[in-house]
Amino acid sequence: MFRNTVDPLFLTDAYKLDHRRQYPAGTTRVYSNLTHRGSRIPGVEHVVHFGLQAFISDVLEDAFGRFFAADADRVCAEYERRVTAILGPNVIGSAHIRALHALGYLPLSIRSLPEGTLAPVKVPVLTVENTHPEFFWLTNYIETALSAAIWQPSTSATTAWRLRTLLTERARATGAPIEAVDFQGHDFSFRGMPGIEAAAASGAGHLLSFTGSDSLASEDWIRYFYPDDSGETLLASVAATEHSVMCAGTRESEDETYARLLELYPSGIVSVVSDTFDLWRVLTHTLPGLRERILGRDGTLVVRPDSGDPETILCGTGADDSPAGLGVVRLLWNAFGGTVNAAGYRVLDPHIGVIYGDSITYDRADAITARLAGMGFASTAVVFGVGSYTYQYVTRDTFASAMKATYVEVDGAGRDIFKDPATDSGTKRSARGRLSVLRDDAGELYVQQRATPEQEAASELTEVWRDGGFLRREGFAAVRARLRSETQRHAARTGGPAITTAAV
Template sequence: MTTTTSARITAPAITTPSITGALFETDAYKLGHRELYPEGTTGILSNYTNRGSRIEGVTKVVHFGLQAFLQSYCTEAFAPFFAADEDEAVAEYEAVLESILGPNHIGSEHIRALHRVGYLPLVFRAVPEGTRVPLRVPSFTIENTRPEFFWLVNYIETVLSAAVWHPSTTATIADHYRGILDQAADTTGVDRAAVNWQLHDFSYRGMSGTASAAASGAGHLLSFTGSDSLATIDWVNRYYPSSAGTENGLVLGSVPATEHSVMCAGISESSELETFERILDKHPSGIVSVVSDTFDFFQVLNGILPVLKNRIMERDGKLVIRPDSGDPADIICGTASRPGLADAVAVPDGGARTMEGDPEYFGAVQLLWNVFGGTVNAKGYKVLDRHIGLIYGDSITIDRARDIWTRLEALGFASENVVFGVGSYSYQYVTRDTFSSAVKATWAMIDGVGHNLLKDPATDNGTKKSATGRLAVTRGDDGELVLIEKATPEQEAASLLQPVWADGAFTTRQSFADVRAVLGNLA
């Protein structure tokens, strides 16, 4: 018998900034920008704008995530810096700066001055979160409130952009899904309240970490109530807490559900039928979801569920069947629903296809209807019996969702017969360029004179052209948000861009319920 001994290896000490950490949440090249601005600069105004869209049909972006950034970064992340001894904080800043750049030619008096202020001397003006903001109209602006801290406005651009673009992008994609599902519900006679639960967030495991999953998950929950991303609850309660008269209520909801490990472990002890029976024993009432394609999905539909029909129908609740492999539209609606396929596929001897002989031809919804039946709603569309349901939780995209609802409608089924789970493809397979989200300066005060700033690269197609001057946002005659460039003081005062945070404190806050109400999707 051979034994091995392991020596304990001590990792080298890693020194990280603890007091000044927030000051280094930026691009290294920004550290010295203060002295590169023109002499006499005392003011900078920048804005956050979504300049374009890579998603067909999306021309407005939901403003969301700024309030979380203002609390998490502008307030909480800077708290250790402002609470620390001034000399200790400055010394740590200098040490980190020298480790990055070598000899410190940037200086640290501006950091010492910031410490003495005790807060970030900035003002953020924004439209209410939850607002659908047209492309090329700013969602918010940032400006310094003390002349010596003009450098701070774009110093925080990096962390600001990183914090806001993703929850805003997710909120916009969820809003787009919601529009598709609402249209399908209206067409097939479904109460829009049912749509609240028709898109379920399964994206947590595909995200770059818990922080991004939580923020993105909150964007999803502006339009839907179903989610398995539990980290979002704490994020919402921390950054968008309930307030008097605006209780957040249900932030997210889910149901007991199996996964493939449960089904595989069950099969190792007994048959798949007995696994279903055990699950029903454990959940005699309520909703329970069972992944059903670990082995043979259509055998579950045609072999197991008919055996369990009476037991399922006698439950005070719903058994939800979940496939998550194969082509979603074909699995749900059947290959027969593909345009033109029914005519192209020959039936031997001219006979009719049978459910048992070709289950994929019919699809899951029709097979469940054949076993459990259901009702026909006021618009003439079939709705599965309330004791049985279907969720598809893999490979769903906006185009596939639209295709599935269209095919269900053609088959005579209401849209509520299927719930979708969306994952990282919808919410993580995006970038800051999905909506060309950017922070750009548009105005500067230099030697007491205001200057309109404009970025307009000759080699660009126009996407990167910035707004210019002081900015205001108003509503046009059609009710849509409109940008006013080179705004007058009177136009700024009447602007929808109103202060939400100034000099270290919120001037207004929204609960999560407030943001949901502004967007107006939840029925």
């Protein structure tokens, strides 16, 4: 893939190529941090820290490993050729690149909150600084790639965590089994993401909170960057059709297509896209005609509509007793029945179910589960396919994720530095000096600016990588477990719901 051919020296912005000469003479250290500085989502004031270990392994180890293994003359000649082509006559030179190659490792130290931590906005999730005075320029040289690698998986992990928290709350309120929520958010986003690696990383963020996913690339991404021997299930899905299957069976033979699929899958879960032609006919004619076969299976037939307004398709318009007025869930109840749980909410017969996988957002999931409760149904009557409509409609600015320098050393003296644009709202104001992340009496994280050595030693930011090698690596199961623990702690502070079952 792309990562196997990229030149790590150019995993940066072009304007950074000459920053080495722009720092004050005598600069020997640059210390920077990555912080999610704010939130564009009302009510969301924490971000799930995720993706750093993948960046370190992918870029700092794999890509720069190829750089150090290559011939120095060839590396420097190619660097000069490209810089000249980009910037014109090369006054930057390549002596610093040759010196780095001769050193044989990246002289950087990275300290980080443990991945899976719920970091309050404005609290740093990691810091980077150089460990060799000659290579102060490296700290912010890697900013571009580090930012690009971190913001999306962290944002997707936060999006999934927020949805998981909502669905957990609704399951508790309607007496549904909490373990069902592991599969209630199902990742459908792969095809709509901006590239395979972005889809894989985003999908891994989804899997911190859920187990259901069709994004198979995420499993490989996790196994490569977050390997462990826990035996924990990373990802699970079911047999399912698509519109091409239903179209090939023809409109005239749609009933026969359903019958054939039931023969093909005599047990287990099978999901059938049901609105290729006429969803309401399927629900009022085709499925009732197969009722005894469906109820006689050892498994669940899942109906999948994926066009129209999700809330009214699932819950009905309420205008009348027509199929559209009743909606999918009530039509399935009318045809197949079910039970009433201890909390007094209706639960569809386990042989039938429904998933909606188009244009699902947090707000729509909120509205749908609220309406289901109002109709007397447990929240888990519906599974949500969460696609790129949710995971792609975000940017680095969703949580104002940015890496900024806050401390330098020039001529042996430390300088606390910061930015504070007069024309900004305050979001871009950076911290000052060396930083420590500590917990208050309630267990919430906060940042201590201009930290003393003692405060840094007590910081939740601990060194994970130094001078070319990992000091701490974690498997995906550990990151998942930490997010669950963090969610319980967050719930205890705020009175919100906690995720008490694992996505396993």
